Amino acid sequence: MANVQLKGVGKRFGDVEVVHGVDLDIRDNEFIVLVGPSGCGKSTVLRMIAGLEAITEGEVLIDGQVVNQVSPKDRNVAMVFQNYALYPHMSVFDNMAFSLKMRGMGRDEAEEKVREAAQILELTPYLGRKPSELSGGQRQRVAMGRAIVRNADVFLFDEPLSNLDAQLRTQMRMELRKLHMRLATTTIYVTHDQTEAMTLADRIVILKDGAIQQVGTPIEVFEDPDNAFVGRFIGNPPMNILKGVYRESGGNRCAMVGKSCFPVVEGKAASLTDGASVLVGIRPDAIKMGDAVDKLPKEWLCHGEVVLSEILGGQSHLEIVVDGETRLIAEVEGRVVAHPGEVVPIGFEFDRMVLFDPESTNTIR
């Protein structure tokens, strides 16, 4: 059990700076997910926390102690790798017992710990097998077992589910969550998959080009992104981002997108002046159709032409054109059967609309 702090942490490979001044405060027992596109430096940050990569700038603290100079094995962190990194010549039992053996634990005590971990992960029948005789999901469990047996202060996961098929990934995701509820060990989890981030995290850290874009709970980063990148990266389908102009006349505040007025609710973006250009962000699920439209105020409604519809079962994704020029993706509940070319009434939850500055792409609050 420990908290982890990053203070202005940077990493340089030769002349290339791949991580820039990362500040992060990870609380004890927290499940933090670092998410971002491939190559943004997630693994590098994780490896610096583990001690596998030298820290070129700033400090990493575990439990209040600066660990920049502490060797990986003395940081008491455990890591799970994308390709599992199991020792191929050792049995499952020996794989899990290895760290205990290296730390000089007696054979009986080690066996007890391994059996306990195997019990939790349902690996007991496989303890005698070699990794090559296991399925992907079982190998994944062994990799986790190797982390659990040690009572590490911090778990580090680097895209642990990427090599699994979609179904198994969903299942393992839930098991990871359960495991965290049971063990309550501080966990730092790296992924490029925003769904994993949303479902697993207590708090999400969004990285881009080696810099933090936003830190917040899944709901915070979803509903209130700090910039357009976060808006588009989090959520699937991604946020609709449209070019618009801010108009203010009397008490009427509008983000004009094409010919339509997208009303700006009271209190939002108070600093904007008439005529400023903005980027308008609307979540696909903030667009309503069918019965759900009735609950919205009159002035939030309009008509749109359906271009394409995908029925996913419980919900549907539709591509809609408003005013003959503005293309939007909508995610609506239920099996909305709309034929391409059909014009249907739609409604917007404009209170959930986000405005971004077109220069900096930061949110205008």
Next chain:
Amino acid sequence: MREASRDRIKAFLTLLPSMILVGVFVYGFIGNTIWTSMTDWGGMGALALDPEKNFVGLANYVELFTGFLGSGFRQDLVNAVYYSLMLLGGAVGLGMFIAILLDRKPRGEDLLRTIFLYPMSLSFIVSGTIWRWLLAPQGGVNVLPTYFGLEPLTFDWLSSRSAILVFNWQDILRILLYGVSLVCILAGVAVLRKNRRKAMRRLASGVAVGLFVWLFGDVVPDAYMMREEHGFNLATLGIIMATIWQYSGYTMALYLAGFNGISQDLRDAAMLDGASAAGYYRHVAIPMLKPITISAVIILSHISLKMFDLIFAMTGPDNAETGHPALNMYLTTFRANEFATGAAIAIVLFLIAATFIVPYLVSQYRERGRR
């Protein structure tokens, strides 16, 4: 179906020439050598146009192992065994050690790798000549200490007459049985953790054989009519050094390639698991490279059993202390014209080599079959 069988015929026809050539020139000649070794071809008239050859069964082998004339061969065989063991230990150990050092990525790793691998590219005649100079009584190695103001060494590297680890050839069967007992016990200990019953069976048979020989050793026949002592001749040390020098670069290259093939993640995992650098090599890297170790052992034991040119270049063919069965085979066959005895020596070497290789091949096939 027709297509498939036509493919087979084509494949067969393509392979046929090499099958015939290998069949005649490898297996045919092995067969011929075996037959020759069971005749009395040799001595006077051996080079006659139509030499006299009578079938004598295993008499040549019996003579080699228990006869008066086989004494030289027996010394050579003992030499070859010690030589192989020392070469294996030395070249595998040193090669592994250098590979580990280079795997730590010191500065100039590329250059060092080339330097260590370089001796491999020399012919044995060249390296043998170099080492003969280096090991001359007043030469190279012996005067090395004088550069540090010390007395020169006086060891006769290539002509010393001392021997250590001496045993009586009469006891050879008993010694072999003790060896079997030891192997059984070690094999038992190895699986003690995993499979108790198997371990117990091996331990029991090992102990039984050992006890039997210890208590009733007299029952085991003597291998020779009188005392005949053989041992590890110190004169072979120089040859062993030269061979290790020449081959440790090769084993280094094997291990280095293996180490490089281990993923960074695995090293990182071992480091996080608390393994020191030494622990990583001991528990992870070297056990993972078991196939490489096995290949190295097989290749080197082969080379050491067939070693000829290096010894010829270093000590000439007539130095009894540094004799080797391959050299003996050549001298017996082509200088003494004892073709049958020479063939018997060849077959003995062939069988010894086979004891190394056949178990390996069998295990390989079995593994492939399992996949």
